[in-house]
Amino acid sequence: MNDLVQSIRERYLQTLDNIARAANGAGRSPESIKLVVVTKTQPIEIVRAAIEAGAFMLGENYPEEGAMKLQSLREFSAVEWHMIGHVQSRKAQLVAENFNLLHSLDSLKLAKRLDRFCGEAGRALPVLLEFNVGGEDSKSGWLAGDKALWPALLDDVAAVFALPNLQVRGLMTMPPLGGTAEFSRPFFQQLKRLQAYLASQFPHVDFTQLSMGTSGDYEVAVQEGATLVRVGTAIVGARQYT
Numbered sequence: 001m002n003d004l005v006q007s008i009r010e011r012y013l014q015t016l017d018n019i020a021r022a023a024n025g026a027g028r029s030p031e032s033i034k035l036v037v038v039t040k041t042q043p044i045e046i047v048r049a050a051i052e053a054g055a056f057m058l059g060e061n062y063p064e065e066g067a068m069k070l071q072s073l074r075e076f077s078a079v080e081w082h083m084i085g086h087v088q089s090r091k092a093q094l095v096a097e098n099f100n101l102l103h104s105l106d107s108l109k110l111a112k113r114l115d116r117f118c119g120e121a122g123r124a125l126p127v128l129l130e131f132n133v134g135g136e137d138s139k140s141g142w143l144a145g146d147k148a149l150w151p152a153l154l155d156d157v158a159a160v161f162a163l164p165n166l167q168v169r170g171l172m173t174m175p176p177l178g179g180t181a182e183f184s185r186p187f188f189q190q191l192k193r194l195q196a197y198l199a200s201q202f203p204h205v206d207f208t209q210l211s212m213g214t215s216g217d218y219e220v221a222v223q224e225g226a227t228l229v230r231v232g233t234a235i236v237g238a239r240q241y242t
Contacts, residue, residue, distance in 0.1 A: 004045075009053035011235045012037065015218075019229065022222040033222055036082050038214075038232030040065070041239045044072055050236055051076050059103075059230050061085030063094035070098055084172075084211075084230055086140045093117045096125055103172045103211045103228070106130040106140040111160045118165035126167045128211050129157065133190040134176040141173065144194050154201060161205055170209025170227070171195050181217035188212050188224035195225075 012035075020030035039047045040061035047058065047069050059082045060066030070081050080100040087095050087102070089110055095102055096117035105111055105127040118125050130141035142153055161168060171194065175187035191212055199207045213221025215234040222229065232239070 002049075004049045005052045008046075008049050008055075008236060012050070012053050012055060015231055015235055018219055019222055022219040026223045028222070028225075032227060034228050036084070036211075036228055036230045037235050038084065038230050039069070039236060040085065040232065042232075042236055044069060046236055048073060051079055055235075056080060057082060059084040059232070060099075063087060063091040063098075067094050067098045089113050096123075097121045100126070101169070102127045103230070104128070104130045104140065105160070105166075106142065108156045108159050111163055111166060115163035115165045124165050124167050126169045127160075128170050128172040128209060129160065129168060130172045130174075131191060131194060133173050133187045133194070136176055139174055139176075145190065147193075147197075150194065150197055153198075157198065157202070161202065168205055168207070170207050170211065171198075172211035172228075175212075175217075181220045184213075184217040185220050185224060188221050188226070192225045 016035060019033050019035060023030040023033055034057060036057045036059040037050050037055040038059040039050060056078060057080045061084060066081060066083060082101045082103055083095050083099045084103040086104055087110060092110060092113040096114050102125060114125060131144040132139045132141035133145045135145040143149055171191055173187060173191045175184045178184060191210060195207050195210060209227045210225050211228040212226045213229040215231050218229040218231055
């Protein structure tokens, strides 16, 4: 095992330990939480090293970049590729054809395009619905920071469920940036409450998955119910740009 793989493996295992500790402290099973290693903007050699270090779920932000990496690393057939960033409608086909899970389905318009392209590709795409619980204009997702907004979400949510080639698996959020992990806690709690509300309105839909928490606050996210945490910098280092 070369030095790069070894260093990533050490940080990967440390992150898993931190997740397990947070889960145990909250009375949860560590096995109920999956770690998505975020490799956005990282060069292919870093992505390969992360896989060789043990990562089997990788998160990408940009459809073209992610699809290129996926094609270049086809020999790692057990790896799941997750799209975690905002998807422009014109990039929907790339996502529909290449990724195992979309964390960031943020509009009915995008859902309809994804459904069409998935149908043409003969595959179904598992998705998470992205909700903006912080009310920031800069964030994507259905606005859900105020409970008074929740009933107005139901028509769009029902319309997504009706699309035959998308499989709703849960919810995702990106809270506002704060100085501490604790700053994120109320936003994670709000997503958990929204999960319960939608489950009560649509009892036959699977809302099990909650994607929330990144390098700075994933332990708090685990405490508040996350089943998928998205950790990049703490494992593979700072984002790189080419």
